Amino acid sequence: MSGRPDVGAPGTGVFVVAGRSLDPATGEAAFTYRLGDDEFTERLTLDPVLLGGEVDADRLDAALDLVHLVMGTSYYKLAAPGRVVVERPVTAAQLAVAQAAYTDGLGEFAAVNRLPVPHRVAFDAEVRPAGPVPPAGTRGALLPVGGGKDSALALVVVPDGTALAINPTGAQRDVARAAGVPLVEVRRRLDPLLAGRTAQGGLNGHVPVTAINSAIAALVAVLGGHSPVVFANERSADEETLTVEGVSVNHQYSKSHAFERLFTAAAAELGTGYFSLTRQLSELATVAAVAALPLRTDILSCNRSYTQRHVGGQAEQRWCLHCDKCLFTFLVFAVFLTPAEAEEVFGGNPLADPSLADGFRRLWATEKPFDCVGERAESAAAMAHLAASRSWGEAPVVRLLGAEAAAAAEVTGATVAGFLPPRGEHGIPPRYLESLQRVLAGARSAVD
Ligand SMILES: CC(=O)N[C@H]1[C@@H](OP(=O)(O)OP(=O)(O)OC[C@H]2O[C@@H](n3ccc(=O)[nH]c3=O)[C@H](O)[C@@H]2O)O[C@H](CO)[C@@H](O)[C@@H]1O[C@H](C)C(=O)N[C@@H](C)C(=O)N[C@@H](CCC(=O)O)C(=O)O
Numbered sequence: 268m269s270g271r272p273d274v275g276a277p278g279t280g281v282f283v284v285a286g287r288s289l290d291p292a293t294g295e296a297a298f299t300y301r302l303g304d305d306e307f308t309e310r311l312t313l314d315p316v317l318l319g320g321e322v323d324a325d326r327l328d329a330a331l332d333l334v335h336l337v338m339g340t341s342y343y344k345l346a347a348p349g350r351v352v353v354e355r356p357v358t359a360a361q362l363a364v365a366q367a368a369y370t371d372g373l374g375e376f377a378a379v380n381r382l383p384v385p386h387r388v389a390f391d392a393e394v395r396p397a398g399p400v401p402p403a404g405t406r407g408a409l410l411p412v413g414g415g416k417d418s419a420l421a422l423v424v425v426p427d428g429t430a431l432a433i434n435p436t437g438a439q440r441d442v443a444r445a446a447g448v449p450l451v452e453v454r455r456r457l458d459p460l461l462a463g464r465t466a467q468g469g470l471n472g473h474v475p476v477t478a479i480n481s482a483i484a485a486l487v488a489v490l491g492g493h494s495p496v497v498f499a500n501e502r503s504a505d506e507e508t509l510t511v512e513g514v515s516v517n518h519q520y521s522k523s524h525a526f527e528r529l530f531t532a533a534a535a536e537l538g539t540g541y542f543s544l545t546r547q548l549s550e551l552a553t554v555a556a557v558a559a560l561p562l563r564t565d566i567l568s569c570n571r572s573y574t575q576r577h578v579g580g581q582a583e584q585r586w587c588l589h590c591d592k593c594l595f596t597f598l599v600f601a602v603f604l605t606p607a608e609a610e611e612v613f614g615g616n617p618l619a620d621p622s623l624a625d626g627f628r629r630l631w632a633t634e635k636p637f638d639c640v641g642e643r644a645e646s647a648a649a650m651a652h653l654a655a656s657r658s659w660g661e662a663p664v665v666r667l668l669g670a671e672a673a674a675a676a677e678v679t680g681a682t683v684a685g686f687l688p689p690r691g692e693h694g695i696p697p698r699y700l701e702s703l704q705r706v707l708a709g710a711r712s713a714v715d
């Protein structure tokens with residue numbers, strides 16, 4: 268490709284996970300990588316509340332190694348050489364997390380860039396034995412918050428926890444404040460050379476951001492003495508976005524249960540529990556619960572509101588009401604809210620705009636949007652439910668799509684009611700499961 272940066276042709280060369288450091292006085296951590304002739308350093312600024320405590324050096328080293336490994340996906344993707352050299356020894360559990368992050372975690376990236384799927388990556392790393400399991404942190408749960416509905420529910424279920432915002436925006440701070448939960452902040456700064464190389468023709472695409480957030484959360488848990496780390500990754504994150512020649516490609520891979528299992532093993536080596544509180548919940552079940560909470564007006568799920576330019580809370584954040592995630596989120600909330608309530612939460616009503624019908628229809632298409640949307644069947648069931656309701660049946664988009672959504676839902680027998688009971692495997696400890704069940708008991712019923 269003419270004008271390509273000197274990071275090598277796709278599939279050639281090697282990516283090196285090189286040096287890393289943490290300055291305990293300033294909370295500045297630096298993670299360095301090499302690709303071709305280029306060197307990249309990503310920096311974290313840790314919240315001052317995390318500094319100055321007693322931390323076991325081996326645990327801290329292991330936590331920094333885990334961050335270093337998965338955060339490299341952003342730079343690796345410029346050329347996707349298929350080979351990663353790791354300079355420091357890692358445990359087998361850490362290597363398994365890294366392998367998952369660079370292969371399935373970069374599945375969407377590979378598909379979008381028409382690279383072979385699955386994206387196979389060979390690791391050249393010395394595997395060291397894991398140390399003795401350290402005692403668990405005693406300062407309670409750490410709850411990463413994205414600002415949207417899922418983590419808002421987690422904050423309500425675990426009100427004695429501490430929230431964590433990575434690259435905090437105003438929306439994340441608002442939701443933590445509304446829940447009355449203290450917030451710890453970590454700032455990520457991508458190496459500016461990444462944007463430069465991308466602009467010069469380096470490959471670009473989605474990175475497994477939940478894997479990166481999980482590793483940063485584990486580091487924060489070690490520094491702050493927290494355990495467990497409680498994510499809010501829903502059941503629908505397990506559904507593939509599309510299939511390429513029989514291989515599943517999942518935008519949300521690092522939110523999947525398969526990834527959770529791998530990460531749980533690596534976090535355990537740090538003395539940190541790790542699980543998803545909403546693993547058994549459909550999006551409809553989560554939203555039924557969130558719709559009953561005063562917090563519902565504080566959430567913001569629109570991903571367009573979480574780009575780098577929103578970090579720090581400078582730029583205005585609101586629902587765009589046009590992107591796939593907004594359309595999906597509005598659709599599932601509409602099942603539990605009247606039109607007036609929905610407009611209050613979202614500041615508009617995309618079901619009133621027939622030009623958005625194709626966007627809604629894509630939510631149950633064979634190729635779902637590359638975004639964080641629910642299962643095809645639950646989107647179809649939600650639209651079919653609205654079509655049969657008095658509250659929403661006359662909305663222009665519902666009139667256009669109701670019959671075809673009902674037909675799509677009928678194929679699998681999907682109904683809103685069928686999506687509400689929790690189901691499937693999970694790693695939620697009993698105490699948290701009981702709290703979740705108490706909050707779910709107050710969930711709203713679907714509107715008529
Ligand atoms: C906010 C967002 O959705 N961004 C995705 C978008 O990137 P865009 O260029 O529109 O904006 P920025 O996020 O500001 O990125 C600027 C460039 O930097 C690269 N980059 C960013 C973050 C990072 O960790 N590494 C990076 O290399 C990025 O590639 C841009 O060149 O499109 C990108 C390409 O498809 C997506 O990768 C961006 O997604 C972010 C990494 C992100 O944080 N997305 C989450 C909102 C998200 O998708 N969450 C999913 C979880 C899925 C998972 O775990 O993988 C969810 O909500 O379910």
Ligand SMILES: Nc1ncnc2c1ncn2[C@@H]1O[C@H](COP(=O)(O)OP(=O)(O)OP(=O)(O)O)[C@@H](O)[C@H]1O
Nearest residue numbers: 411412413414415416417418431432433498499568
């Ligand atoms: N910037 C972030 N800092 C900390 N945790 C995050 C961040 N972004 C996402 N997460 C966490 O990652 C998980 C998946 O993110 P996701 O965006 O699906 O959740 P959400 O923001 O809670 O809800 P929604 O799906 O409505 O956006 C959640 O547990 C979320 O809290």
